[in-house]
Amino acid sequence: MFDSLSDRLGGVFDKLRGRGALKEQDVRDAMREVRIALLEADVALPVVRRFIDQVTEKAIGQSVLRSVTPGQQVVKIVNDALVEMLGGDTTPELDLNAAPPVVIMMVGLQGSGKTTSTAKISKFLKDKQGKKVMMASLDVNRPAAQEQLKVLGEQVGVATLPIIPGQQPTEIATRALQSAKLQAVDVLLLDTAGRLHVDQQLMDEMKAVSAISSPRETLLVVDSLTGQDAVNVAQSFSGEVDLTGVVLTRMDGDARGGAALSMRAVTGKPIKFAGTGEKPEAIEVFHPSRVANRILGMGDVVSLVEKAAESVQVEEAEALAKRMEQGKFDMNDLRMQLKQMQNMGGLGMLANMMPGMKKAKAAMAASNMDDKVLVRMDAIIGSMTPKERTNPALLNAKRKIRVAKGSGTQVQDINKLIKMHQEMSKAMKQIKKMGGLKGLAAMFGKGGLDGAMPGLGGQGRGPGAGGLPGLGGGGSQPDLSKFLKK
Template sequence: MFDSLSDRLGGVFDKLRGRGALKEQDVRDAMREVRIALLEADVALPVVRRFVDQVTEKAVGQSVLRSVTPGQQVVKIVNDALVEMLGGDTTPELDLNATPPVVIMMVGLQGSGKTTSTAKIAKLLKEKHGKKAMMASLDVNRPAAQEQLKVLGEQVGVATLPIIAGQQPTEIATRAMQSAKLQAIDVLLLDTAGRLHVDQQLMDEMKAVAAISNPRETLLVVDSLTGQDAVNVAQSFAGEVDLTGVVLTRMDGDARGGAALSMRAVTGKPIKFAGTGEKADAIEVFHPSRVANRILGMGDVVSLVEKAAESVKVEEAEALAKRMEQGKFDMNDLRTQLRQMQNMGGLGMLAGMMPGMKKAKAAMQQSGMDDKVLLRMDAIIGSMTPKERANPALLNAKRKIRVANGSGTQVQDVNKLLKMHMEMSKAMKQIKKMGGLKGLAAMFGKGGLDGAMPGLGGKGLGPGAGGLPGLGGAGQPDLSKFLKK
C-alpha cells in the first residue's frame, strides 16, 4: 500500500544521494517535496508538520551537511523519524500477563474486518504462542454475524461460544467469561458489534461489555482503505474507550498509506497487527522499523527470513541441501522451489522485501511478470512424466510439444524453463566442485555466512538454510527469462 509514497520519497532521496556536498537549501527543498508526498499519501496535516519540522531541524545541522555522505545521513534521519512516527523501535505485543482467561475486546465500525481479524489473532495465539483461545460474538445486530464467527472458528481450529438466540451483548459477555473459566481458556476474544458510524449507543454498549469482562487488551480494528476518515474514527474511539492498540486491515490494498502513518501519532496507541490478505494466516505483527524500511526501499530481510522459516518444511530443505551437496538438481527440486516461492507470497511480495529491489519490482511489473509465471512453470513441470522430471534430457522435440499442449503453453516456454533449470544445475555442480555447501560457506570467511548475514540460520549454508529457502538457495531461478506471453 506504500508503493506510491515509496516511489515519491525514492525520487527525492536519489537526488540527494547523487550530490557530493549539500547546502541547507538543498535539504529544505527536499523536505518540501517530502511534505507534499506525505500530504498526497493522506497523512494528517499536524503529523506531516511535526514530521517535517523534526527532520529538517536535524538534517540542516553542520554534522550532517559536512559529513562524507550527507545524502545518506539525511535518509537515515528520515528513516528514524518514520520509525518514531509509526511507534518507535520496540515492537508492540499483546499484554497476556494476567490471570486466565485474559480478555481481548475487539472494537470498530461495521465492515472494518473486525470478525475476520478476531479469528486471525486467535489462530496466531494458538499456533505461535501455544495459547488455548476461545471466541465469542457479541454482535446481535448484523445478520449472521455470530454464525460467521462460528464458521471462522471451525476453519482456524479455535472454539467459539455456542449461540443462544435472543441474548444481549452483556449477557453473552457474562456467559463467555463463565464458560472460559470452566474450560480453562487462556485467552478469550470478544467480537463486539459495530455500526456504520460512531454513535452513543455503540459506545455505551462497549463500555457495558468492558465493565463486565475487564479486558486486558482493547483493540480497535480500522480499515486502512478508508484513509483519513480512519484516523477520525480512531480519535472518536480513543476518546470514549480505553484503547490499548490498533489493528489495521487491508494493508495489502492500494490505499495511499496515510492512515497507517497517522494512526500512532494521532491516537497515541500502538499499531499491533496488520492484516495483509483474506486468508486466515494473512496477519502480521506490526514492526515500525520494518515498515519504515519498506517505505524507503530498504527492504525487509528479517520478515523475509521469517516467512521462509514458516513456509519451508525442514525435511524438504535438508533433502535439497543433500542433493546440492551431490550436485543434483532435477525438475522435482525446481518445482519444490517454485512452490515455496508461492507459499512465501509470490514474486511481488519477495521483491518488495529484498533490499534494493524496488526498481527491479517495477521492471517486473512493466514486463508483465507476475505470480502467474510461477503457476505456468508449475503446470509445465506437472505435464512431464516422472521420468522426464527426473531426467529433463529425455525431452526431445516431440515430447516438448506434448508437454506444451498438456500445460496450455508454447514450446518456447518449455525451452525457457529447461534453460533456466540447466543454469541452476550448473550452479549446483559448481557447488559440488567447491567442496559442497561447506566449501562454499568457507569462501565467505571462517564463520561461513552466519557472520555476514545474521538470522539466516543453519551453519553457513547448511541444511535448514539453503541460502534463502524458497528463493532457490544458491541457484536462484532467473525468472526474467520466463516472461508473460
Template sequence: MFDSLSDRLGGVFDKLRGRGALKEQDVRDAMREVRIALLEADVALPVVRRFVDQVTEKAIGQSVLRSVTPGQQVVKIVNDAIVEMLGGDTTPELDLNAAPPVVIMMVGLQGSGKTTSTAKIAKLLKEKQGKKAMMASLDVNRPAAQEQLKVLGEQVGVATLPIIPGQQPTEIATRAMQAAKLQAIDVLLLDTAGRLHVDQQLMDEMKAVAEISRPQETLLVVDSLTGQDAVNVAQSFAGEVELTGVVLTRMDGDARGGAALSMRAVTGKPIKFAGTGEKMDAIEVFHPSRVANRILGMGDVVSLVEKAAEAVKVEDAEALAKRMEQGKFDMNDLRMQLKQMQSMGGLGMLAGMMPGMKKAKAAMAASNMDDKVLVRMDAIIGSMTPKERTNPALLNAKRKIRVAKGSGTQVQDVNKLLKMHMEMSKAMKQIKKMGGLKGLAAMFGKGGLDGAMPGLGGQGLGPGAGGLPGLGGGGGAPDLSKFLKK
C-alpha cells in the same frame, strides 16, 4: 501500499546522495518535496507538519552538513523519524500477563475486517505462543455474524462459544467469561458488533461489555484503505473507549498508506497487527522499524527470513542440501522451490523485502510479471510424468507438445523452463566442485560472491548474503525473467 510514497521519497534522496556537500537550502528544498509526498500519501496534516519540522531541525545541524556523507545522514534522520512516527523502536506486544482468561475485545466499524482479524489473531496466539484460545461473537445485529465466526473458528482450529439465539451482547459476554473459566482458556477474544458509522448506541454497548469482561486489551480494527476516514474513526473510538492498540487491515491493498502513518500519531496508541491478505495466516505483528525500511526502499530482510523459516520445512531443506552436495537438481526440486516462493507471498512480496531490489521490482512490473508466472511453471512441471521430472532429458519434441497441451502453455514456454532448469543444474554442479555447501559458504564469507539473484536484474545483496533460505541455499531464486505474462 507504500509503493507511491517510497518512489517519491526515493527520488528526493537520490538527489541528496548525488551531492558531495549539502547546504541548508538543499535540505529545506528536499524537505519541501518530502512534505508534498507525505500529503499526497494521505498522511494527516498535523502529523506532516510535526514530521517535517523535526527532520528539518536535525538535518540542518552542522554535524550533518559537514559530515562525509551528508545525503546518507539525512536519509537516516528521515528513517528514524518515520520509525518514531510509527511507534518507536520497540515492537508492541499483546499484554497477556494477567490471570487467565485474558480478555481481548475487538472493536471497530462494520466492514473493517473485525471478525476475520479476530480469527487471525486467535490462530496466531495458538500457533506461535501455544495459547488455548476461545472466540465469542457479540454481534447480534449483522445477519450471520455469529455463524461467520463459528466457521472461521473451525478453519483455524479455535473453539467458539456456542450460539444461543436471542441473547444480547452483555449476556453473551457473561456466558463467554464463565465458559472460558470452566474450560481453562488462556485467551478469550470478544468480537463486538460494529455499525456503518460511529453512534452512541455502539459506544454504550461496548462500554457495557467492557464493564462485564474487563478486557486486558481493547483493539480497534480499522480498514487502511479508507484513508483519512480511518484516522477520524480512530479518534472517535479513542475518545470513548480505553483503547490499547490498533489493528490495520488490508495493508496489502493499493491505498496510499497515510492511515498507517497517521494512526499512531493521532491516537497515541500503537499499531499491534497488520492484515496483509485474505488467508487466515495473512497477519503480521507490526514492526515500525521494518515498515520504515520498506518505505525507504531498504528492504526487510528480517521479515523475509521469518517468512522463509515458516515456509520451508526442515526435512525438505535438509534433503535439498544433500542433493546439492551431490550436484543433483531435478524438476521436483525446482517445483518445491516454486511452491516455497508462493507460500512466502509471491514475487512482489519477496522483491519488496529485498534490499536494493526496488529497480528489479519495477522491472518486473514493467514486464507484466506477476505470481501467475509461478502458477504456470508449476502447471508445466505437473504435466510431466514422474520419470520426466526426474530426468528432463527424456523430453523430446513430441513429449514437449504433450506437456504444453496438458499445462495450457506453448512449447516455447516448456523450452524456457527446461533451459532455466539446466542453468540451475549447472550451478548445483559448480557447488559440488567447490566442495559442497561448506566451500560455497567459505567463498561467501570471503566476499567472493555477491549473492545476486539470477534473473532479477543482477541486484546483489552485498558480500556474504548467501541467497534466500529454501530457494536454493546460495543459488538464489530461479530466473523468472523469461516467463513474462502473456
C-alpha cells in the same frame, strides 16, 4: 500499500545521494518534496507538519552538512523520524500478563474486518505463543455474524462459544467468561458488534461489555483502505473507549498508506497487528522499524527470514539440501522451490523485503511479470510425466508439444524453463565441487551464513548471494524476468 510513497521518496533521496556536499537550501528543497509526497499519500496534515519540522531541524545541522556522506545522513534522519511516527523502536506486544482467562475485546465499525481479524489473532496466539484460545461473537445485529466466527474458528482450530439465540451481548460476555474459566482457557477474544458509523448506541454497548469482562486489551480494527477516515474513526473510538492498540486490515491493498502513518501520531495508540491478506495466517505483528525500512526501500530481511522459516517445510528443505550435496537438481526440486516462493507471498512480497530491489521490482512490472509466472511454471512441470520431471533430457520436440498443450503455454516457454533448470543444475554441481553446503558456508566467513543468505538476494560476500535462483541474481543464475513475458 506504500509503493507510491516509497517511489516518491526514493526519487528525492537519489538526488541527495548523488551530491558530494549539501547546502541548507538543498535540504529544504528535498523536504518540500517529502512534504508533498506525504500529503499525496494521505498522511494527516498536522502529522506532516510535525514530521517535516522535526526532520528539517536535524537535517540542516552542521553535523549533516559537513558529513562525508550528507545524503545518507539525511536518509537516516528521515528513517528515524518515520520509525518514531509509526510507534518507535519498540514493537508493541499484547499484554497477556494477567490471571487467565485474559480478555481481548475487538471493536470497530462494521465491514472493517473485525471478525476475520479476531480469528487471525486467535490463530497467531495458538500457533506462535502456544496459548489455549477461545472466541465469542457478541454481534447479535449482523445476520450470521456468530455463525461466521464459528466457521472461522473451525478453520483455524480455535474453540468458539456455543450460540444461544436471543442472548444479548452482555449475557454472551458473562457466559463466555464462565466457559473460559471452566475450560482453563488462556486468552478469550470477544468480537463485539459494529455499526456503519460511530453512534452512541454502539459506544454504550461496548462500555457495558467492557465493564463485565474487564479486557486486558481493547483493539480497534480499522480498514486501511478508508484512508484518513480510518484515522477519524480511531479518534472517535479512543475518545469513548480505553483503547490499547490498533489492528490495520488490508495492508496488502493499494491504499496510499496515510492511515498507517497517521494512526499512531493522531491517536497515541500503537498499531499492534497488520492484516496482509485473506488467509487465516495473513497477519503480522507491526514492527515500526521494519515498515519504515520498506518505505525507504531498505528492505526487511528480518521479516523475510521469519517468513521463510514459517513457509519452508523442514523435511523438504533437508531433502533438497542432501540433493544439493550430491549435485542433483531435477524438475521436482525446482517445483518445490516455486511452491516455497508462492508460500512466502510471491515475487512482489519478496521484492518488497529485499534491500535494493526497488529497481528490480520496477523492471518486473515493466515486463508484465507477476506471480502468475510462478503459476505457469508450476503448470508446465505439472504437465510432465514423473519420468520427465526426474530426467528433463527426455523432453524431445513431440513431448514438449504435449506439455505445452497440457499447461496452456507454448513450446518456447517449455524451452525457457528447461534452460532455467539447466543453469540451476550447474549451480548445484558447483556447490558439490566446493565441498557441499559446508564448503559454501565457509566462503561466507567464520560466522557461516550470517553474512548473507544464498538465494535470498542478501548483501553477501561470496558466491550464491546474488539472488534467488531464477530471480536474476548474480553469478550464473538464470533471470526469471526473461521467462514467460506475457
